[in-house]
Amino acid sequence: MSLGVQAAESEFREDQALRLSFISEPDSEIVTNMAKKILEQQLDYKVKLSLLALGVQYQSISTKKLDAMLMAWLPNTQAAYWDKYKNSVDDLGIIYGGKLGWVVPDYVPVNEVRTIADLENPEVAKKFIGTIQGIDPGAGLMRKSEETIKNYNLVDYKLSASSATAMTIAMDRAILKKDWIVATAWTPHWMFGKWNLRYLEDPKGSLGGAEGVHTLSRKGFGEDFPRAANFLQNYKIPLADLQGIMAEAHETSNSDGAINHYLDSHPEKITEWTESAKKLPLYKN
The missing domain is CATH 3.40.190.100 (Glycine betaine-binding periplasmic protein; domain 2)
Incomplete structure (x- = not known):
């Protein structure tokens, strides 16, 4: 189901494609590939995706070998990674709840x-x-x-x-x-x-509380790519919508088709995500 996978670049140049990463989980693949479609079709960027282990993603964001990852489960599930790298990455906000x-x-x-x-x-x-x-x-x-x-x-x-x-x-x-x-x-x-x-309610909190799935970016990403950063900050997906896309992708074995179906039937979400971003420059002035 993975789409457009490329190896992560080791150095950043302004004219390079945006470098995003994901893990081999249905929600990560769908959310990241949908972001890629919006960035390319609506916001005029080129995007390269990298399928990487979670620890490698955090490390690569912190060393600026990647621009952003859209799969940071916080504050509990990935707390060990967050505690290690939080001072060398930027949190662009929650995409959906987990x-x-x-x-x-x-x-x-x-x-x-x-x-x-x-x-x-x-x-x-x-x-x-x-x-x-x-x-x-x-x-x-x-x-x-x-x-x-x-x-x-x-x-x-x-x-x-x-x-x-x-x-x-x-x-x-x-x-x-x-x-x-x-x-x-x-x-x-x-x-x-x-x-x-x-x-089932868990009054003792044994299984952990509610989580947020965040977008993390490298330091300086917002300055280098104002339009892309604004989009990622506004990229919020209702949980019911995401699970609907995931269910369709599972039933049809076609995640790309499920993403396209959602975007075609929800033009208001595209506007919500991109309206303010389109007013900003592609790159830093």
Whole structure:
């Protein structure tokens, strides 16, 4: 699904293409490729994308080998990277909200299961077959989930490690039969665009609070590329919209088509993102 991938340049010149990076996650690919389309088609830039490990992105932004990254989960998920590099990068703001947690289908009665603490009820545990459907065993969300089981004394449950794909398959099967299921989850994710799911409240904060997905740029980027920086500061995507794009991309295996469909049907978003940027110069005077 990756589009327009190029290696990151090691030096900056004013006439070079903008250098953006992303990770191999659906939301990162979609958000970054959509930004590329806007920057090229609406704002007259050339853009090169780099698929890079997260740590390499932070380092490359701090050393000015990249211009911007659109996948900084703050303040918790990427706190270690942020603490290391925050003084050598600029934060251009939040693009969309993110969250980690446990979810249930919306048909599970909220008066029976509203919070993680409600899972302790033995009758509730039986309906969930004593299982919390997990993802890859090494994922940070799985480590947090193990801690959550201990914090809430969920002795009747086991955390079932599998994969992100296996988790969505289990969710699909359960929903088709209206079975009860509780699963590890995160937003944005395409499954929220396909099914009606709700997060269980986490009064102890074991799984972390709400996150913001930020755009970070190298120092001096706003001065060198005023128009691009203004666009990235105004580039905000409603979570429901993003998850709709992700769901369409998943169903069709065509992320580029899903992006184009969204942009074609939401011209007001393009105006919102670019109106003030178009009044600014491409490059520094």
